[in-house]
Amino acid sequence: MRASGTQRRLLDSILSYWSWKKSNVAGTTPTSQNPHTHTDTHKEENPKKEGLGFNFKWGSKSSSSSLSSVSSSSSSSSSLAAVREVVERRRSCRRFDPAAPIDPALLADLLTATTRAPTAFNLQPWVAVVVQEAAQREALAKATLDQIQPREAPVTIIFAGDTQPVRNAAAALEMGLESGHLAPTYGAVFLRHVYYQMHAGPLDAFAHIKGAVASNYSAWTGTPMLSVPTNMQAYAWKQTMIPATTFVYLATAAGLDTSIIEGFDEAQVRNVVQLPSHYTIPVIVSVGYGTREGFRSVKSPRFPPSHLIRWGKY
């Protein structure tokens, strides 16, 4: 009997995860090919969680202090003031100072913090590819129809979403079980949920079938049915905008300026960083230190709250 498409996909994702794990986290020494990955410290914090045979710590650095700090609002007024100030200070920057590089340790730190962004089923179906080399920046500037930000900013980050998020299901499950985040009995339920929600199949055909069955059943019987995402590009963009937004605020808080760019030739951007075709790119973000010319003299206005915020009904 041959394995079904779903089974093959699951097998593939498990095998690719194991192979990634072996090459990235074998032994206790991270084999980082890039010095910037050094911020994955704190890995010794939870020494008891040795997991399913791999000697690897998941870096959930705050797990020890977790519950006690949950709902703690002792410092919340100052914390709110700081976050609010960052949200209101952030502005889109058009001109960056090419002579002002970003401290590599700071950049790695911001990106590491970004990985804490919320993510559905803990699948983390996104990747951030960091471009710093002059030739790549020039190629990105060309791919954005000569927008100046990727050329002048010392760093431009391509945020890409995986249109096949089930590929991460096996890894997310194993990670959840190893860390103790998921109870052992939840394993089967987890995969069932993820596959029901997220397995789209070729041309998203299975997603469309599930969606049609669910919405018709729901309409006929009045029984609520989960909306499965039949649009995997939309799903990937949704999941990717969470870390992208997170990064922008972290960078702003660090005194950096950012430009969120969505006007680009996706195929060319993909080529610049050799991104596989199952990824889709909602935004690229240039980051650096802005010049005075980088900002319009008047801050971008917003609709009044009553236009965007509704109470009770639209």
Place this chain on the structure above:
Amino acid sequence: MRASGTQRRLLDSILSYWSWKKSNVAGTTPTSQNPHTHTDTHKEENPKKEGLGFNFKWGSKSSSSSLSSVSSSSSSSSSLAAVREVVERRRSCRRFDPAAPIDPALLADLLTATTRAPTAFNLQPWVAVVVQEAAQREALAKATLDQIQPREAPVTIIFAGDTQPVRNAAAALEMGLESGHLAPTYGAVFLRHVYYQMHAGPLDAFAHIKGAVASNYSAWTGTPMLSVPTNMQAYAWKQTMIPATTFVYLATAAGLDTSIIEGFDEAQVRNVVQLPSHYTIPVIVSVGYGTREGFRSVKSPRFPPSHLIRWGKY
């Protein structure tokens, strides 16, 4: 001669914007039907900007202090520490304390700050509908297949994206000109850019045509062409996840707990708040004060940074 679809759409959006403006901001007294809208203060700050005949202030409350604070990193280390702490402290909350309401002024304040979230072309094509009534919360719980968060949390917010973002183009342009954010000469360019990028037409047909022409031209000639969004659901979700993410961090900073929910029956959620059909809902967010049972004992683990963050290429 009859107006084309595009012309009619533009006319419609201008007319609906004017009618909204008249009913919402006529005169100097906001006619707020809900006490929570009282946070739209600060409107007297920029008294010189009377604009194009409407006596209305856009509430860009920080415009006076704008340029001086841009790139100011004087307080950046404490600011970064605060934002980073919030990003790392945020956890998905499953059980809320139904007896712990949110201070209405705080909620309105957080939502007002959320409107400062980044938005492409300043179109702000999203809306946040706030549900607090018991009957509506119960209906939302049903629409999420009896997930407990919308029932127990005092507040659940439906974040919805407009699949016809061009509807806001006229308003965004007028607002930009009135506030001085857009130079008068930029007006025509603005509408041309917005329409090229964002006008999708019936069944997104025009978007597909533009996309096909652009990608084929690009492939044949090697000339980069902007990727127009041919998937308006994906575009709406992308733009809506920015304020949704912003709100989650602001709420966390304020000592509130949140649950981002994407498993729901979209049609039923839409009915609960009478949302027009051109809106699409990527997430709903329950917010309140979590109980100890609301959190797993171990924090959700993440892939190591080397898995999510790549340097130079994928």
